[in-house]
Amino acid sequence: MDMTPTCWVTVSLPAFSRNVAQASQTLAGDARLMVAVKSDAYGHGEAEIAHAALEAGAHSLAVLDIESGVRLRPHAGDAMLLAWLLSPSDDFSAAAHAGVDLGISGLWQLEKLSREVPEGCVSVHLKIDTGLHRNGALPEDWEALCAEALRLEQQGVIQVRALWSHLSDTSLEENRRSVARFHTAVDEARAIGLRPELLHIAASAAATDLPESRLDLVRVGISAYGVSPFDDRSAQDMGFEPVMSAHASVTSVDIARSEARIGMGYGHGLLPVPDNTGWVVHNTQRLSLRTVDTDHCVISMPEGYLLSPGDVVTLWGQPQSGSPRAEDWAAWARTIGDEVVSAMALGVEHRFIR
Numbered sequence: 001m002d003m004t005p006t007c008w009v010t011v012s013l014p015a016f017s018r019n020v021a022q023a024s025q026t027l028a029g030d031a032r033l034m035v036a037v038k039s040d041a042y043g044h045g046e047a048e049i050a051h052a053a054l055e056a057g058a059h060s061l062a063v064l065d066i067e068s069g070v071r072l073r074p075h076a077g078d079a080m081l082l083a084w085l086l087s088p089s090d091d092f093s094a095a096a097h098a099g100v101d102l103g104i105s106g107l108w109q110l111e112k113l114s115r116e117v118p119e120g121c122v123s124v125h126l127k128i129d130t131g132l133h134r135n136g137a138l139p140e141d142w143e144a145l146c147a148e149a150l151r152l153e154q155q156g157v158i159q160v161r162a163l164w165s166h167l168s169d170t171s172l173e174e175n176r177r178s179v180a181r182f183h184t185a186v187d188e189a190r191a192i193g194l195r196p197e198l199l200h201i202a203a204s205a206a207a208t209d210l211p212e213s214r215l216d217l218v219r220v221g222i223s224a225y226g227v228s229p230f231d232d233r234s235a236q237d238m239g240f241e242p243v244m245s246a247h248a249s250v251t252s253v254d255i256a257r258s259e260a261r262i263g264m265g266y267g268h269g270l271l272p273v274p275d276n277t278g279w280v281v282h283n284t285q286r287l288s289l290r291t292v293d294t295d296h297c298v299i300s301m302p303e304g305y306l307l308s309p310g311d312v313v314t315l316w317g318q319p320q321s322g323s324p325r326a327e328d329w330a331a332w333a334r335t336i337g338d339e340v341v342s343a344m345a346l347g348v349e350h351r352f353i354r
């Protein structure tokens with residue numbers, strides 16, 4: 001039986017490393033660079049990406065939850081790992097043992113820490129909500145959170161390593177207002193007696209357009225994967241190259257209908273697009289996309305252009321060969337490029353270029 005998969009993604013670790021170096025230079029500048037490896041490194045494969053990020057000079061990694069942080073610790077040396085999506089059923093002592101820093105937004109998290117890790121000393125980043133309303137302490141709860149954190153720090157249960165927030169990136173003006181709110185919160189925390197080593201608020205978009213938001217550390221995700229966080233600028237304009245590309249082989253050809261099937265569909269994580277939208281490439285020949293189905297796509301063969309079973313087609317991610325970018329596919333699917341790459345997390349084989 002032929003076990004050759006009908007589809008796969010390639011992940012170029014050298015391209016990712018170049019992006020990390022570029023992010024370091026152009027997005028972080030004098031600040032430290034934290035690379036976000038959440039959601040299996042946006043679908044790219046978290047262990048390989050974690051190694052590559054740190055080797056390319058990233059200071060630290062953002063991992064979303066404790067479980068991911070514990071899983072990644074063996075791949076991260078002693079680099080800082082930050083997890084901030086915390087639930088009451090999480091094992092905070094596992095974070096302490098693996099040396100995973102916790103993003104703290106509420107008093108219940110501090111109470112849980114002092115209960116579960118009384119011997120300390122967990123490194124925490126206190127998060128203030130500066131307008132995003134997704135996570136982070138509300139301004140009216142901030143003082144109490146800081147005061148309790150100081151008390152636990154004095155008891156040796158925690159160390160407040162950082163104060164941080166996240167921006168909504170709805171507009172430059174809104175980001176400016178959020179940065180100002182953040183500085184107010186930092187002043188309040190200092191007045192209470194906290195002495196954090198790091199302040200951080202910016203992800204890809206703000207780090208690019210609002211250098212004053214870089215502070216001590218920037219948390220960069222999507223740009224490092226070569227996908228633009230903007231609608232009006234490509235990743236290439238920003239000096240980043242695609243890391244992931246999606247490929248499928250031709251599984252059957254229907255000459256009468258001038259079409260062929262390729263072996264990747266939405267069951268593999270490919271985002272569906274409306275019928276007769278977009279294209280794929282074979283070598284450098286564009287072939288229009290007719291439909292995306294569960295386990296295959298139907299593509300058309302232009303007159304005089306014959307595909308054969310086994311031919312390999314690129315769906316996105318290799319613009320140098322004329323394929324769409326992840327961002328093009330995202331536009332057809334009416335979503336963002338992050339989703340195009342992240343959706344590939346589990347469905348298909350990842351072939352790493354080292």
Ligand SMILES: Cc1ncc(COP(=O)(O)O)c(C=O)c1O
Pocket residue numbers: 036062166202203204205219220221222223229
């Ligand atoms: C808290 C936090 N920091 C950093 C990032 C990275 O953002 P981006 O992918 O826009 O660079 C994210 C992504 O959602 C995030 O939630």
